[in-house]
Amino acid sequence: MSYSKKVIDHYNNPRNMGSLDKADKEVGTGVVGAPECGDVMKLQLKISGGIIEDARFKTFGCGSAIASSSLATEWVKGKTLDEAFQIKNTEIVNELSLPPVKIHCSVLAEDAIKAAIADYKKKNDIA
Amino acid sequence: METVSEKTGSVRGPFFEKKGVDRPCWSCKSEQVDLFNCISCKTIQEFLSDTNYFASLNQGYTLNIDLEQLEKQYYDLSRRFHPDYFQQRSKEEQEISLENTALLNKAYQTLKDPQKRASYLVRLVEGNDEPLKTQAPASLFEDIFEIQEAVEEMRFLDPSDESGRNNLKETLKIALEKMQQYQKDEREKLYGHFNEWDQLESGRQSQDFTDPQKSCLTQMKQILSHSGYLDRVIQDIKTALKF
Numbered sequence: 001m002s003y004s005k006k007v008i009d010h011y012n013n014p015r016n017m018g019s020l021d022k023a024d025k026e027v028g029t030g031v032v033g034a035p036e037c038g039d040v041m042k043l044q045l046k047i048s049g050g051i052i053e054d055a056r057f058k059t060f061g062c063g064s065a066i067a068s069s070s071l072a073t074e075w076v077k078g079k080t081l082d083e084a085f086q087i088k089n090t091e092i093v094n095e096l097s098l099p100p101v102k103i104h105c106s107v108l109a110e111d112a113i114k115a116a117i118a119d120y121k122k123k124n125d126i127a
Numbered sequence: 128m129e130t131v132s133e134k135t136g137s138v139r140g141p142f143f144e145k146k147g148v149d150r151p152c153w154s155c156k157s158e159q160v161d162l163f164n165c166i167s168c169k170t171i172q173e174f175l176s177d178t179n180y181f182a183s184l185n186q187g188y189t190l191n192i193d194l195e196q197l198e199k200q201y202y203d204l205s206r207r208f209h210p211d212y213f214q215q216r217s218k219e220e221q222e223i224s225l226e227n228t229a230l231l232n233k234a235y236q237t238l239k240d241p242q243k244r245a246s247y248l249v250r251l252v253e254g255n256d257e258p259l260k261t262q263a264p265a266s267l268f269e270d271i272f273e274i275q276e277a278v279e280e281m282r283f284l285d286p287s288d289e290s291g292r293n294n295l296k297e298t299l300k301i302a303l304e305k306m307q308q309y310q311k312d313e314r315e316k317l318y319g320h321f322n323e324w325d326q327l328e329s330g331r332q333s334q335d336f337t338d339p340q341k342s343c344l345t346q347m348k349q350i351l352s353h354s355g356y357l358d359r360v361i362q363d364i365k366t367a368l369k370f
Contacts, residue, residue: 033268035356040272060275115265 003063004097010067015074018056020044028120030112034104039065043112045076045084047120052076052084057112064102068092068109081117154219163207163227171213171223179251180234188248188328190321194239201235242354245317245347248324252336252344263353267309271360274302278367296368303364310357313350320347 003011019042020027026047033040039061046054055073059066071092076084092098092106121127151158152165152172159166181188206212208231213224237243281295320343327340336344 031265031269031272033263033271033356035263035353038356038359040268040275042272058272058276060272060279 003067006096007063007067007098010070010096011063014057014066014070016054016056016070016077017058019058020046020054020056025123026120028116028118028123030115030117030119032108032111032115034061034065034108037061037065037104039105039108041065041069041108041112043069043072043109043116045113045116045120047081050080052079052081061108062102062105064096064098064105065108067096068098068105069112071095072109072113076113081120084113085117087113171208171216171220171227173223174227174230180238180247181251188251190241190245190248190324192238192244197235197238201231204231241314241317241321242351245321246351249344249348249351252341263356267353267357270302270305271356274299274306274360274364277302278363281367281370284370292370299364299368303361303368306357306361306364310354310361313354313357317347317350317354320350 020029022029022044024046028045028047029042030044031040031042039059041059041061042057044056045052055076057069057073059069072087075087087110089103089106089110092109093103096106098106150160152160152168152170154170155165155168157165157167160172163172164170165172205228208224208227210221210224210228213221216224237247277295277298281292281299284291284295324340324343324347327337327343331337331340
């Protein structure tokens with residue numbers, strides 16, 4: 001199996017890698033993992049006025065997991081929480097041409113977005 | 128060298144136990160067949176198609192097994208089936224000895240490990256050949272993320288940075304203890320379910336597994352779903368501590 005060009009590009013030039021201040025009220029943090037492959041992914045969103053202003057990720061895992069989370073941070077920026085919540089793993093699969101054995105990486109990225117949004121809402125008492 | 132025909136005595140133990148054999152010998156068609164050999168023509172017999180690693184349904188499926196007895200049985204059966212003993216036999220017999228040996232090895236590797244044993248039982252009962260679907264509590268991932276960060280830092284640390292290394296080692300040691308404790312707790316819970324299962328199994332009257340057995344299995348599944356992950360993280364920390 002070989003990685004697609006887009007996966008390799010994200011792997012070599014990850015977008016938005018790093019961390020935001022976890023304690024910041026405007027930051028939602030989602031940490032998710034996949035026990036079957038041992039991958040673990042952290043995705044953080046900085047939200048201001050209902051819009052995702054900034055996003056950061058850090059992933060310990062395979063190239064596909066890194067690319068999926070890197071792509072997710074690109075996509076969520078500028079979106080509202082509801083819009084970001086609608087991002088489906090299948091869109092990530094299509095964009096990165098992930099093979100079937102790597103689909104769980106895209107699921108992880110989708111879960112991470114949702115977990116980060118949930119964390120932000122919890123922090124700010126938004127139902 | 129012992130010959131196959133001399134080893135027709137019944138084998139008792141946690142696996143490959145089967146009451147009565149209701150198939151004729153593949154070679155001479157005689158009905159006089161025991162679990163491993165034809166009593167008439169002495170040829171080796173394939174394992175029954177419904178042979179599973181545990182005892183047959185009649186005998187019950189037990190999760191607490193005597194490992195010494197298991198090992199003894201494994202060696203006993205290995206000697207019986209070893210392809211070396213069949214070099215002078217027909218091609219069919221050579222193949223059967225090879226297949227039986229392969230199955231025996233797989234069975235032994237599966238049954239001797241408590242986690243693999245339980246996973247196997249789950250798959251058997253559910254009639255599902257897929258590996259267990261894995262999941263874990265979110266808090267575990269947060270711990271693991273922090274561990275991975277420390278492991279990474281350790282890897283890229285400036286070799287001359289003694290105090291940095293010591294700090295990281297301290298962090299990792301604490302994490303190791305936490306994960307090992309977690310693993311120990313999970314394992315104890317799993318063994319608790321082993322006892323519960325065996326008790327339910329010994330009282331089972333019906334052909335089918337009972338509802339309490341199924342719910343016991345579900346709880347085991349939950350633990351098994353991330354026990355492998357935990358093992359791997361612990362291994363990662365141990366490796367990092369050697370840097």
